[in-house]
Amino acid sequence: MNKFVGSLFRLLKGEYSNAWKPRWSSAKYEIMVITAEDIEKFDKRYRVNLINALTGFSPANLIGTRNRRGKPNLAMFSSLVHIGSNPPLMGFINRPDTVARHTLENIRETGTFTVNHVHQSFLSEAHQTSARYPEEVSEFTVTGLTPEFFGEFTAPFVNEAVIKIGLRFREEIKIELNGTHLIIGEIDNIRIPDSFISDEGRPDLERAGSLVVSGLDAYFVSRLVGKFAYAKPEGFAERLE
């Protein structure tokens, strides 16, 4: 009864617009239970498709680098993760046995890389960077994306990206469980249209049209469904949008 009064109160305050929407119920569906043994038995492609997507939608970013001879490289990554704001750090998971190895080698050689958000306007080109080109081929050249350089920062940005970040390599952590690496960079510079940042510092990713990816080949735009105040223990956080 208390719960009902609480929900009604929140509904009247407009804080809790989902209060009376029907919930998804597992009872309506036949639930597939997949065990560790099942996963081991799946064929490689099925397993990759399934496991890759289970973390949920991931951000689609192009990582730009140059090797010591100045040759630019560009590769799609869906494993970028926020590490911290002070110092400003972001990281990504790199598999040494894939096309992405050039990215890691270049970062080790020259110490910088760029992160460039992917948008619909150059999606085909961005996806195409995931092909296994030989080292001497620049993905900028084959896709037609435009490399952009600023000052003395050595790594190439993608001109077509609305939001782009230049980073200095800080740490490489080997994950012994499967031989991948967590590559961490510290933000050196950010380029974003003035009008895309709110007064509180929030970049408008929806307006920028920054894409997310599911698995390795399906790309999505995102639309706001809820914005909340900072949650405190005293009651449900106010719904702002």
Added chain:
Amino acid sequence: MNKFVGSLFRLLKGEYSNAWKPRWSSAKYEIMVITAEDIEKFDKRYRVNLINALTGFSPANLIGTRNRRGKPNLAMFSSLVHIGSNPPLMGFINRPDTVARHTLENIRETGTFTVNHVHQSFLSEAHQTSARYPEEVSEFTVTGLTPEFFGEFTAPFVNEAVIKIGLRFREEIKIELNGTHLIIGEIDNIRIPDSFISDEGRPDLERAGSLVVSGLDAYFVSRLVGKFAYAKPEGFAERLE
């Protein structure tokens, strides 16, 4: 001219539907250049808002745990990242100085955790788990989300989530740069409606309505804009959808 012919060829093949769409051009906007020195000078809230969102939209997940006395805990995380498919590994970044410390302590104590996708139907409740409740309070109780247990697996699942994964703790890697940890688990079991997985093993995240988050408080649904064949160096990958 070659580039024009190439684009026309791709357009005729229907592989490259963006060929004639106008690109976003930085020339149309006043670009804000933010340096490392600027970032250091920003006030804390501005810096957090900005840096948190720069990786792009992140997946919204609830991580469920129990401590050794059996008390359930549930917390929102936006830092989940795919580590590998064989063995099936996923990880997340945990800040020991935040509300999320209970999650880390519980995982260390009991060795299991669950990942539960967040959907619109319980978004207010999911967001509310980010409040700093004392250790003895279960976020399940205060939000009304329903804990669900299966067999001998000790960590609680969120009944309301369409896609949920049980993991065994495998490794904790300290990131010395800022004192955060990368917590890695190996998938023990997956629960997903049978009809939400394709014959190739792809979970349909759009149909499940799995949300993404920007910063710490804005949530988004995602809609497919492009699906491509595996990219090969011989030419632009075919656009399937």
